[in-house]
Amino acid sequence: MTPDVAVVGGGWAGCAAALTLAEAGVPVTLYEAGRVLGGRARAVELGDRVLDNGQHILLGAYTNTLELIARVHPAPRTPPLWRLPLAFDQPPDFRLRCPRLPAPLHLAAGLLGARGLDWHEKLTAARWAAALIRGAATPPGTVSELTRGQPEKLRALLWHPLCISALNTPPETASAAVFASVIRAAFGGRNAHSDLLLPRSDLGELFPVPAARRIVDAGGVVRLACRVSGLSARADGITTLLGAGNQTHAHSHAIIAVAPQHVKGLAASISELGDAVAMLAHYDYQPIATGYVQYAPDFRLPKPFLALAEGPAQFAFDRGQSHAQPGLIAFVASAAADLPTDWLDRAEAQLRRSVRPGRPQWRKRIVEKQATYACRPGMARPAVRTRHPRVFLAGDYTAGPYPATLESATQSGVQSAASLLETL
Incomplete structure (x- = not known):
């Protein structure tokens, strides 16, 4: 069968996998259930504002992610990331x-x-x-x-x-x-x-959206708002079931690049993925909360971001300095399973211990309830290769040295695509 790969999931792992395949000349279809790419690190529109579903920061050690971002921004007028010692x-x-x-x-x-x-x-x-x-x-x-x-x-x-x-x-x-x-x-x-690297654009434009453009330019297909409800696997190919299962599409291979809690639903009929599904059944998940607060446009933090003491938020980011959104502060509360309902009020109080931001003009909370898996000792994490020779996994939960980060996601996406290419 002529190679024709389905990548299911348009988060950072799926986009990295699809881009790697498309640039290698392999026909690829990227399926994304949502209307925007990026998965758990995506842009969101709130009124006339383009924000992110969570504030992210990258390390200089995340070389795979940085290389991919550089690849889809070949000659930027402004560097897409702000590098800080x-x-x-x-x-x-x-x-x-x-x-x-x-x-x-x-x-x-x-x-x-x-x-x-x-x-x-x-x-x-x-x-x-x-x-x-x-x-x-x-x-x-x-x-x-x-x-x-x-x-x-x-x-x-x-x-x-x-x-x-x-x-x-x-x-x-x-x-x-x-x-x-x-x-x-x-x-x-x-x-x-x-080094710490802050995005200068929304998370979609940082990687998933330009990656999708490159995929299409290379002959691939990107299908948004197209939910894959299941996969069936044979020895010679893969079939994607779309929506309620009334539509099907044949592919030679598939990369499952959805969040770990959704793998079981896609792989239910593929017995060779039983071991991976059993590992993931033991995962539990942690939320991340981001609170956006708009202050007067002339307000700015003394630094691009500050650490906050004694909870509930750990950091405050100045999006005026990074994203040209003057006066907009993003408060981040990680591991937010027991977050009080007034957490954003408390976060603002944390900030006022060191600066005087004035009266807030606008506030919005975004909580990703299953932002990442809880990274506990001795966790079993599946490999990108599965027991089925035509099905691969990609995601920040696959085997690797890092926790659930953008680097884990992109590294896994590239590795899954490379493993698939080795079989062709």
């Missing part, structure tokens, strides 16, 4: 800034120069981080157990907020092994790997 400002209690020194010396220098710590705490943190980065062993247990020997102030101000933002899982239940992978990737390679 790592700085963690939580006024008035804490500030860490990493200078442009070779890694991991830049982290040691940042910790030794951190504001809000005494010298004992600084030395303890620097030694602990150096040992973690050098360590070859995979640490067992939870992040809370991993950081148990750290001063309580460091756990509260640095390591645990980093855990929540990176793994979207409370440190008491988050995987120490995955957290260590993130720290090693950010601080154990090149200095630039710890």
